[in-house]
Amino acid sequence: MSLPIYLIGARGCGKTTIGQALSQALGYAFSDTDHNLQLTTQRTVAEIVAAEGWDSFRARETESLRAVTAPATVIATGGGMVLAEVNRRFMREHGQVIWLNAPSTVLADRLERQPEAAQRPTLTGRPIAEEMSDILRERAHLYRQTAHHEVNAMQAPEQVVDQILQSLSLARAS
Ligand SMILES: Nc1ncnc2c1ncn2[C@@H]1O[C@H](COP(=O)(O)OP(=O)(O)O)[C@@H](O)[C@H]1O
Numbered sequence: 001m002s003l004p005i006y007l008i009g010a011r012g013c014g015k016t017t018i019g020q021a022l023s024q025a026l027g028y029a030f031s032d033t034d035h036n037l038q039l040t041t042q043r044t045v046a047e048i049v050a051a052e053g054w055d056s057f058r059a060r061e062t063e064s065l066r067a068v069t070a071p072a073t074v075i076a077t078g079g080g081m082v083l084a085e086v087n088r089r090f091m092r093e094h095g096q097v098i099w100l101n102a103p104s105t106v107l108a109d110r111l112e113r114q115p116e117a118a119q120r121p122t123l124t125g126r127p128i129a130e131e132m133s134d135i136l137r138e139r140a141h142l143y144r145q146t147a148h149h150e151v152n153a154m155q156a157p158e159q160v161v162d163q164i165l166q167s168l169s170l171a172r173a174s
């Protein structure tokens with residue numbers, strides 16, 4: 001049976017973008033926990049956080065992870081999915097976990113170009129470059145301990161997809 005593939009990493013690393021391309025390359029379905037939440041609640045992340053707070057958003061995010069988990073599916077998670085140990089364990093036990101790793105400077109540059117503020121309300125109230133440096137420093141160990149494979153997300157999307165495919169095929173071969 002083809003296990004789900006979970007993409008993890010900080011905001012802007014490419015989980016949603018690469019996830020869509022990877023799903024096409026594999027002939028898998030594609031799901032995104034943030035998109036799933038927007039569909040089920042009819043609200044953006046910013047609206048959920050404003051109305052209910054971050055703790056409630058995180059609880060909904062945990063539900064969304066389970067709701068979208070299915071065989072032969074590439075799942076783009078939200079950048080904070082790894083904050084909850086229960087999510088880290090769930091992903092490792094139910095599928096292959098890929099960390100799209102890129103420096104905070106690259107992430108900040110991408111996010112400044114396309115903020116998508118409705119889905120990415122500020123986490124710290126600080127400018128994006130500072131925020132991403134802090135967030136990556138705080139979470140890097142969580143991404144590292146959750147991932148089965150780490151991929152350089154600075155590359156062009158096609159190269160990131162190729163590296164993931166190589167990692168997965170090497171894993172299957174071993
Ligand atoms: N490998 C890449 N190279 C260049 N730009 C990228 C790459 N991956 C994603 N992007 C861009 O970065 C921004 C964030 O991508 P997205 O997939 O939304 O990331 P995430 O879901 O991890 O927050 C988008 O504007 C996207 O087009």
Ligand SMILES: O=C(O)C1=C[C@@H](OP(=O)(O)O)[C@@H](O)[C@H](O)C1
Nearest residue numbers: 010011045078079080119120121
């Ligand atoms: O890093 C985070 O805590 C978040 C990342 C966002 O998803 P993306 O990583 O897809 O932007 C979204 O889940 C929410 O704004 C919280």
Ligand SMILES: [Mg+2]
Nearest residue numbers: 015016076077
């Ligand atoms: Mg995303």
